[in-house]
Amino acid sequence: MAANKASSPGTPGTDPKSLAPSPIVTLAIGREGRLFAAHEAVLCQSPYFETLCQSQYLSVQSKRIALPEEEPEVFSSVLEYLYKGDYYPRLLHNKHRNSWELEDSDPRQLHTPYPSPNPNEKGRGRGSHSSPPSVLTAVEPTVYISAVRQHLLRDTVVYCAAERYGLEELKRLALRKQGLQSRIDVGTILRSAQYCYANTPDSDSRLRAHYLALIIRCRKTFKRSSTMQAEMERGGEGSKLYFDLFVALCNHLDDVIDAGNAHSPRRI
Numbered sequence: 001m002a003a004n005k006a007s008s009p010g011t012p013g014t015d016p017k018s019l020a021p022s023p024i025v026t027l028a029i030g031r032e033g034r035l036f037a038a039h040e041a042v043l044c045q046s047p048y049f050e051t052l053c054q055s056q057y058l059s060v061q062s063k064r065i066a067l068p069e070e071e072p073e074v075f076s077s078v079l080e081y082l083y084k085g086d087y088y089p090r091l092l093h094n095k096h097r098n099s100w101e102l103e104d105s106d107p108r109q110l111h112t113p114y115p116s117p118n119p120n121e122k123g124r125g126r127g128s129h130s131s132p133p134s135v136l137t138a139v140e141p142t143v144y145i146s147a148v149r150q151h152l153l154r155d156t157v158v159y160c161a162a163e164r165y166g167l168e169e170l171k172r173l174a175l176r177k178q179g180l181q182s183r184i185d186v187g188t189i190l191r192s193a194q195y196c197y198a199n200t201p202d203s204d205s206r207l208r209a210h211y212l213a214l215i216i217r218c219r220k221t222f223k224r225s226s227t228m229q230a231e232m233e234r235g236g237e238g239s240k241l242y243f244d245l246f247v248a249l250c251n252h253l254d255d256v257i258d259a260g261n262a263h264s265p266r267r268i
Contacts, residue, residue, distance in 0.1 A: 022039040022041035022042070023039070024037050024038070024039060024040070024063070025037070025038055025039070025040050025043055025053065025064070026062070026063065026065070027064070027065045027066075027067065027075070028064065028065070028066045028067070028068075029070050029071075029072045029075045030067075030068065030070060030071060030072045030075075030146075031068055031146070033068070036072075036076070036079060038079055038082070038083075040053050040063065042079075042082045042083055043082065046082070046165040046166055046167055047166035048164060048165040048166050049065070049165065052065055069147070070161070071143065071144075071145055071146065071147075071157070073143050073144075074145075074154075074157050074161050077158050077161075078161050078162070078165065078167070078170065081167070081170050082167075086173065087158065087173075088103065089103040089177075090103040091173065091176065091177060091180075100176065100180065101180065102177060102181075140154075141153055141154060141155075141181045141184060142154060142188060143157055145157060145195070148191070148195065150191050151188060151191075152191055152192045152195050153178060153181065153184065153188060153189070153192040155174045155178035155181070156174075156178060156193075156195060156207065157192075157195065158170070158174045159171050159174035159175060159178070159200075160195065160196065160200060162174060163199065163200055163201075163204065171206070171207075175206055175210060178207075178210065186221065186222060186225040186227050186228060187227045189211070189214070189215075190227060190228065190231050192211075193208075193211040193215075193241055194231075194241060196211060197240055197241050208244065211241075212244055212245055212248040213248075215245060216245075216248060216249060216252050219249075
């Protein structure tokens with residue numbers, strides 16, 4: 001990662017002027033040990049890497065960290081955030097719409113329902129393959145995770161990586177970006193939700209709540225999905241997800257009933 005990349009205005013990041021005396025740390029990422037280089041001062045914005053850099057685990061002569069379980073593409077996003085305060089696709093403010101959008105996103109998909117209208121779509125998350133190809137290249141919202149051998153939503157995986165590395169601002173950024181994605185098939189959403197549950201603590205409910213709200217909001221699509229039915233019947237690692245979904249649906253129904261009763265005379 002280049003050291004002379006300035007931070008975006010109003011976003012976190014390390015001032016390039018402060019990096020001159022900072023040692024370079026080499027990081028071997030993934031099973032194949034793909035190499036990354038970063039300034040120690042940049043890495044130490046993360047409590048996780050600060051602990052590693054200050055421990056005897058790193059020799060003075062060769063500062064090197066090995067993370068064989070991390071995905072290179074995911075770590076690249078984390079490192080880009082540490083330098084620039086954001087990761088591709090960047091979060092951009094549309095002044096005309098007064099809304100937030102993702103860089104390089106297809107403007108024709110800005111108001112497309114999420115998830116994909118096709119509940120059994122088996123694509124990798126780009127959207128319905130029955131649609132004509134876009135003139136603009138839409139941002140690929142998924143990334144392949146070798147640990148689960150599946151494509152998952154990039155922002156979910158980045159959020160979970162930020163949890164591991166103690167980067168709260170990156171978690172907030174990834175959560176905001178995830179809410180801007182569109183036309184994602186049901187299978188990808190469910191796999192990503194299960195990954196979220198497996199890689200976040202019970203005390204952190206923000207991303208979990210996002211998935212529960214999404215499924216409730218698009219319940220008609222999920223209800224028609226054979227993928228949803230198969231996953232619920234299988235249970236296993238997804239059991240807690242579906243129990244939380246049941247509770248969330250009950251609470252949603254109670255809110256609807258209470259709202260209806262508010263306009264009716266009370267009965268004793």
